[in-house]
Amino acid sequence: METEMALAIIKPDAVRKRHAGEILSMYEKHPSFKIRGIKLIHMDRKTAEGFYEVHKERPFFEELVSFMMSGPCVVMAIEGKHAVSAHRDFIGATNPAHAQEGTVRKRFGSSIGENAVHGSDSAENGMKEVNYFFDLSDLVDINWAHINA
Numbered sequence: 001m002e003t004e005m006a007l008a009i010i011k012p013d014a015v016r017k018r019h020a021g022e023i024l025s026m027y028e029k030h031p032s033f034k035i036r037g038i039k040l041i042h043m044d045r046k047t048a049e050g051f052y053e054v055h056k057e058r059p060f061f062e063e064l065v066s067f068m069m070s071g072p073c074v075v076m077a078i079e080g081k082h083a084v085s086a087h088r089d090f091i092g093a094t095n096p097a098h099a100q101e102g103t104v105r106k107r108f109g110s111s112i113g114e115n116a117v118h119g120s121d122s123a124e125n126g127m128k129e130v131n132y133f134f135d136l137s138d139l140v141d142i143n144w145a146h147i148n149a
């Protein structure tokens with residue numbers, strides 16, 4: 001099966017509001033997502049600026065970096081068939097006000113900046129972003145058949 005990797009981040013706004021568990025539960029129940037890596041981190045400026053490097057010329061860059069450094073967040077490596085686009089559908093539009101009902105951002109986002117979650121935008125960036133936060137050798141492949149036996 002052709003699988004892709006996407007990086008997901010439960011952002012500091014959601015962690016602060018104690019929504020991380022409910023959001024994680026949505027990931028856990030998704031039929032085609034495998035969580036291959038997960039950790040709680042608190043980004044420093046260098047990490048946040050490096051991660052959002054592509055946005056450095058955008059007017060909201062400093063606001064975005066400050067927000068991402070403002071508290072802990074949960075980073076996850078998600079694998080699945082067409083994981084990147086499936087994950088973008090699952091999180092919803094950047095602005096929670098425009099996100100579809102049932103998406104993570106609709107449920108838990110509060111503004112275009114504080115929108116609860118991050119999702120990679122291409123298979124290439126998914127791989128790059130997973131690599132930014134994880135050593136690929138640390139990713140775990142859960143054997144569901146074994147666990148359910």
Ligand code: ADP
Nearest residue numbers: 055060063064093094112113114115118119121
């Ligand atoms: P997405 O996260 O949906 O891929 P972008 O890549 O365009 O969206 O932007 C990255 C992040 O920057 C957004 O998730 C959001 O947190 C923040 N952001 C985007 N646009 C704005 C804006 N106009 N004002 C403040 N923050 C923004």
Ligand code: MG
Nearest residue numbers: 118119120121
């Ligand atoms: Mg983006």
